[in-house]
Amino acid sequence: MSQDVATIPKEVTRQGELVVVAKKEFEKYLKWKSEIWDTLQKVRQGREEYKNGKTKTLSSSRMLR
Numbered sequence: 462m463s464q465d466v467a468t469i470p471k472e473v474t475r476q477g478e479l480v481v482v483a484k485k486e487f488e489k490y491l492k493w494k495s496e497i498w499d500t501l502q503k504v505r506q507g508r509e510e511y512k513n514g515k516t517k518t519l520s521s522s523r524m525l526r
Contacts, residue, residue, distance in 0.1 A: 465482075468480055469481065
């Protein structure tokens, strides 16, 4: 990410500090956040299926054929 970040003091915003970043950097962050969320959902689903005995243990990838 870029180091071009500006902080607006809470005295100006009356809520809390705001941070200004380039739109392109923010869009990259949103994409990254979406990918991480999707990955975590898949991990949670896999753990739940493993816990409920819905998974198979294979000793070799040839067993998938």
